[in-house]
Amino acid sequence: VNVLGGLYVGMVDKGWEVWPCLNLYTKLTIGDGLVSQIPAFIVSLGAGLIVTRTSSRKDLGDEVISQVLNRPKALIITAGFLMLMTLTGVPKLPLLILGACCGGLAYVLTRTEQQKTQTAHVAEQERAAAETRAQPEKVEKLLDMDTLELEVGYGLVRMVDTAKGGDLLDRISMIRRQIAMELGIIVPPCRIRDNMQLGANDYVVKVKGQSLAKGETYPEQFLAMDNGATSGPIPGGSLTTEPAFGLPAYWITESERPQAELLNYTVVEASAVVATHLTEVIKTHAHELLTRQEIKNLLDNLKQRVPALVEEVVPTQVKPGELQKVMQNLLRERVPVRDLETILETLGDYSGRTKDLDVLTEFARAALARTICKQYVDDQDRLWCITIDPTLEELINGHLDRSERGTTNTMPPHTAQQVAQRVADKVAEVQQTGRNAVVLCNPQIRGALRRMLETSLPGVAVLAYNEVVNGIAVEAVAMVGMNG
Known part of the structure; x- marks a missing residue:
């Protein structure tokens, strides 16, 4: 209203142009508003101070200073407002001086508050550390041990990270289901952790804290395994050994994969190599789990x-x-x-x-004879066997001391070593023909003979005669005797 009235007076009564009228009467309107509002603001501020200080024992001056200085943000806002006022026609020097003073005071108060906070935080840490030192050290958690662990080098972490396309966790879940179906036990969860002491592409499998197997794999490459029916070497491939079964193999790139498949190699991903190795370790040491x-x-x-x-x-x-x-x-x-x-x-x-x-x-x-036989027969239900000469069976049986506490083998070590060597020779002969044979013997000596072969022939199965069920064709391909 004041602006419109001023425009009318200036243009009609005094004959001024629009712009001088607008410039003058706008400033006068703002000034009139400030003159009217500032006293009201001061009265309201004073009333607020009087009301809020009723519970304080400080005098009014100290209370005003305390409330202003306790809020550095208010001083920052005031400094900003004063700087904006310099854009108007109001004298700039007083506003700049007041704004700089408010800004500087706000900066000093903010730094002081930060120092107090930091000092309090340090004091709290020192107090907590003192309380920790005063309490007895708890070492019980150090005794906890993971049953099954897989430690990987930093270069293999991507195989575990699903966000980067890693599928090792899914493969381990499948391994647990597979072991449950095949062996009938529930494998405990496998803890996977990175180990900076390992090589970038190395991994270690641990059972109850003990390292049982280790290997090396390359996440961005593929492993081409020689299955015995390949057509030749892979040019450009890096020769290696498959860690789970010891097969000759090559590390190849994605571009070399079609050529490897044409040569009849079995090509798998790096995560499958680790998963297969872990599966074999679990099967071998399932009794410990x-x-x-x-x-x-x-x-x-x-x-x-x-x-x-x-x-x-x-x-x-x-x-x-x-x-x-x-x-x-x-x-x-x-x-x-x-x-x-x-x-x-x-x-x-x-x-x-x-x-x-x-x-x-x-x-x-x-x-469980039927279950055992099914593990070793071929596709025609034939069981290829290496038998033991009855005379040798009697020799072994004569050195077995049986009691309620168990069976003890009293055979001299050199004799037991000779028996194991003769069996190993026959197994090697049969394997040269492309067959995997089991050792078939008398039930009375089966357990003792298996323990004799456990170190030298861990992968050879020893079956008793009564473990061969009807419908299985027994093919005896060799016999171990006293003289070989």
Whole structure:
């Protein structure tokens, strides 16, 4: 209203032009507004100070200074407002001086507040550290140990990171399901961690803190394995050895993969190499992963299906620890324990006759004969065997000392070494023909013979005659005798 009235007076009464009228009366309008509002603002501010200081014992001057200086942001806003006022026609020097003073004071107060906060934080850290030092050190967590671990070098971390396309975690989940289906045990979760002490492309598999296997893989390459039917070497490939089975292989790039497949090589990704190696380690050491707690879990699961069997046998006839030892003996030779019902029934039937866990293991193997045979027959249900001469069987049996506490082999070490060497020679002869044969012997010496061969021939299965079921064609291709 004041601006419009001023324009009318200036242009009609005084005959001024539009711009001088607008310039003059706009400033006069703003000035009139400030003159009217500033006293009201001061009165309101004073009333607010009086009301808010009723609970304070400071005088009014100290209270004003305290409230202004406690809020550096208010001084920053004031300094900014004063600087903006210099854009108007108001004298600039006083505004610049006041703005600079407010800004400088705000800066000093902000730095002081930050220093106080930092000092308080340091004091809090020192207090917490003092309390920690005063408390006794807790080392119990250092005793915790992961059952299954996979340590990888920094170059293999991308294989674990799903955000970068890594699929190793999915493969490990599939491994746990595969082992459960094949062996009948639940593999504990595998902890994966990076180890800066390893090479960039190295990995280590640990069971209960002990390193059992290691290998090297290249995430951006492929492994071409020689399956025995290849057509020749791969030009440009890096010769290596497949870590799980020891097969000759080449590391190749994506561009070399078609050529490798034309040469009939089996080509797999780097993550599959690690997963396969981990699977073989788990199968080889499955007996170490079968704990008392796992036995309890398996029994609880079986009890839901056949409660009468579990209640009858465990723990009156067979203790959980004894069941664990028998199942560990089976897993040590890669015999699946998925048919826990049959194993428990067999132990219940024969535990009254003997407490020798090795003998009970043999009874359990006989009950699982069909499962055992199916692992070693060819596609025509033929079982290729290396038999033991009866005279040699009698020699081995004569050195077995049996008691309720177990079976002890008293054979002299050099004699046992000779027997193992003769078996190894026959196995090598059969393998040269392209067949994988098992050793077939008398049930009374089977366990002892397997332990004799465990170090030199860990991958050779030893079966008893009573473990060969009907419908299996036995093909004896060699015999181990006293003289070879």
